Amino acid sequence: MSAESRVPERILRAIAAVEPPDPAWAQRAWVRQEQLTMPPGSLGRLLELSRQLAAIQRTETPRASPGLLAVFAADHGVAREAVSAYPQSVTARMMANFSARGAAINVITQSLDLGLQVADFGVIRPPGPQAKGLSFQRCSIREGTSNFLEGPAMSREEAFQAVGHGLQLASGWTGTHGYAVIGLGEMGIGSTTTAAVLIAALTGASAADVVGRGTGLDDQGLVRKREIVERALALHRPQCRDIWDWLARVGGFEILGLAGLAIGAARAHTLVVLDGVISTAAGLIAARLCPALAGSLVAAHLGPEPGHKVALDSLGLVPLLQLDLRLGEGTGAALAMPIVRAAADIMNGMATFESARVPGPVAERKSRQGRSD
């Protein structure tokens, strides 16, 4: 094994520094919830989210604001196999659209009072800086991965770089900026194919289990995409000695960047909200590299790509929303983030039965009286 192929110390240290959510704080949060002026458990999954936040942040009064939605973009060599209904140039055009604040995620983050950060992890011919436009984080590894049907998508060193950039961005966003929750979004033509291969590789699912129509393939396109996933798995499996081999051989720059971001966020006790299949592939990678991180993830929604369900099941996550979203860009994660914000706020702002002098359930009071008789 050559020196450059070893996992860098800074990545190993980051992984080792991630602490799992503390169940003692979830328990304390539950005790507090029982005192709040509502029937026990009556806010359902909102209360689960509150307890998860409490366990991650080690406090009964967690915060979920300000929230950040991060969009990482890159191109995929496999796009040359016509796995998308859209030409590869759309990735760069959409970067310009993000900068001009014209894309769905720009509007939705503004609508929901979330921060938005866009990073170029390897877009082909990325747009230059726009006057008054949203600026990008410059993390480009190279202008698009190689086609993984012809060889590795990237070198191990490039995979380390992509994860490292994600870790570094997480430091700034959780530190200086103080974001309490981070949603993972992405853009890149061909990315659902890459995500499908990664999910199959990491879970052992078959190509048929993970492949769907992406943003608009027809029947013929679907069959071709399945074949491509099968060929990629068959080509690279014999060469893969560890997870990093898989990540390099069939990964995407933006996906590995998001995995790094998730690890960095979890290290900083920050909840990570997953979006669609690509974002969830990144969450799966992060959890495989760093099992302690799994409890810091939330699934925002369930999209139509079969691999999304496979990855969520593997992570043990149940999505909050089912709105038939299949756009990506982090739109589903963004739509779930107000729910997370409300979950945090009820732990801070609600009165207790005692402070509001609201009687509890009759049965409970009777049994309390019984005990005092």
Next chain:
Amino acid sequence: MSAESRVPERILRAIAAVEPPDPAWAQRAWVRQEQLTMPPGSLGRLLELSRQLAAIQRTETPRASPGLLAVFAADHGVAREAVSAYPQSVTARMMANFSARGAAINVITQSLDLGLQVADFGVIRPPGPQAKGLSFQRCSIREGTSNFLEGPAMSREEAFQAVGHGLQLASGWTGTHGYAVIGLGEMGIGSTTTAAVLIAALTGASAADVVGRGTGLDDQGLVRKREIVERALALHRPQCRDIWDWLARVGGFEILGLAGLAIGAARAHTLVVLDGVISTAAGLIAARLCPALAGSLVAAHLGPEPGHKVALDSLGLVPLLQLDLRLGEGTGAALAMPIVRAAADIMNGMATFESARVPGPVAERKSRQGRSD
């Protein structure tokens, strides 16, 4: 029939003034959506919501902000049958809690940047005005309905009054305040029993189909609640000549007030977001009184009370969220309202493929080239 039992002109006029959503505007919104920089249909139910808003407001660029959450509170005579895990005094205590901004709905509306209005439609011993507290709309018909196991819950005249108050509040909130979306919330011990009877009466469902545990009944309580619903239906059915007889005999002041609010909102081309089973019973009543209104309703979530699903099915509504909520107060409606806001905003803020110079799908461009060949 006595003079007082006739439906007042102001209510009949309000019902007649409601216009259904205009499908031509939904179509125009769809054409616009196809031009926005995302794969066609890729925002799923968000796009359905945008089209519904467009059809209600008669514009391609609808708005869903500011949003209001209205909580109507009243007591129920049937609460004397011990149909709730909580004593009846909780209704008034929770009113005080709303005023002191300590309840879940206070925190959630603040968290989600929504307006909150609370109205007393007939609370027993309602709290007085609190210094610096949230003030109430005073719409009390009387301190709680009568027990509908012993006679009518209210007179027809009182039912008209409750609906009339709701209509009047809608005028102010959609007019002077300019709220673009209104969520329906409620508070009142015993209200799930009232809602169950109303839903059974209006849909023909059986007591077993509609009755659940409310905010925390045990098995014995559940059996008793079913019997009560059966007895109420059997007692009043022979006396009911029209829907208003049902509304008076087994209704609740706050539920009829919410039905009036829904009619008034629809008349003002304002989307109405339903919450749990009680709020949805109000939506069902409104749609039965005024079928043109049905297209102005959205279901926020699905709660555990079986009657909720019965009522939603009868209205043809599919809920946006499934978060295992069973609190009421409008909490589910509030949590869905940011999604509605985002649905409106994408129609206003997104770039088109042309303006952003983003290429559309390959197949489409090929067929366009084909046509020009």
